[in-house]
Amino acid sequence: MLVLLAPPVCARINVEAAGAVRQGEVLRIAAHEAAGDLEATLAGKTIRLFPGGDGEAVGLMPVNALQEPGTFPLIVKSTGGEELFRRDVNIEDAGFEKQDIKTSRNMRGLSAKPEEVKLMQKFNSTVSDRRFWVEPFARPTPDCMNSPFGVQRLHDGKPSGNYHRGLDLRSPAGRPIRATAAGKVMIARRMAMPGNIVGIDHGQGLLTAYLHMSRIAVKEGAMVKRGQIIGYVGSTGFATGPHLHWSMVANGVAVTPLQWAPEIKACAARAAGTKP
Ligand SMILES: [Zn+2]
CATH class of the missing domain: 2.70.70.10 (Glucose Permease (Domain IIA))
Known part of the structure; x- marks a missing residue:
């Protein structure tokens, strides 16, 4: 399930990512019209995005199995620190046994x-x-x-x-x-x-x-x-x-x-x- 996140609180670039992810899963991130190197942060974890096809930048945001469920901002920044995108993502309980x-x-x-x-x-x-x-x-x-x-x-x-x-x-x-x-x-x-x-x-x-x-x-x-x-x-x-x-x-x-x-x-x- 991949949905375009809109309306973002702050968006200078287009970012595709699901609005929800469960504990222990990966949230896929694809940034479009992005120039230069990007990084993304969610619930205290920061990852690099890598060049994908068609000029997009892609990344795999992992959610720790022990991460508390809740709503957290997904933030995409240039590596220089400029915030280019921000939107809330729900981290859901995976119900581990x-x-x-x-x-x-x-x-x-x-x-x-x-x-x-x-x-x-x-x-x-x-x-x-x-x-x-x-x-x-x-x-x-x-x-x-x-x-x-x-x-x-x-x-x-x-x-x-x-x-x-x-x-x-x-x-x-x-x-x-x-x-x-x-x-x-x-x-x-x-x-x-x-x-x-x-x-x-x-x-x-x-x-x-x-x-x-x-x-x-x-x-x-x-x-x-x-x-x-x-x-x-x-x-x-x-x-x-x-x-x-x-x-x-x-x-x-x-x-x-x-x-x-x-x-x-x-x-x-x-x-x-x-x-x-
Ligand atoms: Zn085992």
Whole structure:
């Protein structure tokens, strides 16, 4: 749903963006008749806009899953600070569920290493100029979803202070995992919590990661095509059984992959044990 926002409080340029977005989603912004570099701000988050086709500038405004719902101004400025557009956008409650995970002794013994935390922070904040992704995104595996994005996590009944930053596909061990869009492999290694993980930079602030693989099929630094096999489903790291955890980051914020692959369906009956 893309509507032209009118009448803007302040508009020296035309900006297209939906009037509402839910927690954990991306608000697409397209600015027309814009000269020079632009940035957009919503609810304290500022992003760069990149040249699209036909002289427009486009950007992916992420809304944090933990962002309080409400009405916030979407402001587009020149990088020099001149306000060119302003209009209210409603951030809506996504109604995320709570979910309890029964952890195993192996899982409880896992903790992220400082260098791994640093590497993930660096990856998650990557915003590179060149865009490799095109829509629609491919599905990483053809399977149903048994745990959605945004679920508040409890471990053995206790709040973990965390939420599910991706979605889980109920994929059997050994099934090939495919890159959902073209991009550059930034991470392809074994880490404590994610297990075998591949992280791809698709450009202009869009990243995807694939966790708990049994085996990795690409190398760091490699370019991959949409649909290319990047690894195989497993249960390495913080996982209760084989599944694929697929996560997406837009301009530094974890967002729901479902917005990019809406054809993914929830599994008919959720498995008794949930999987991180
Ligand atoms: Zn997961």
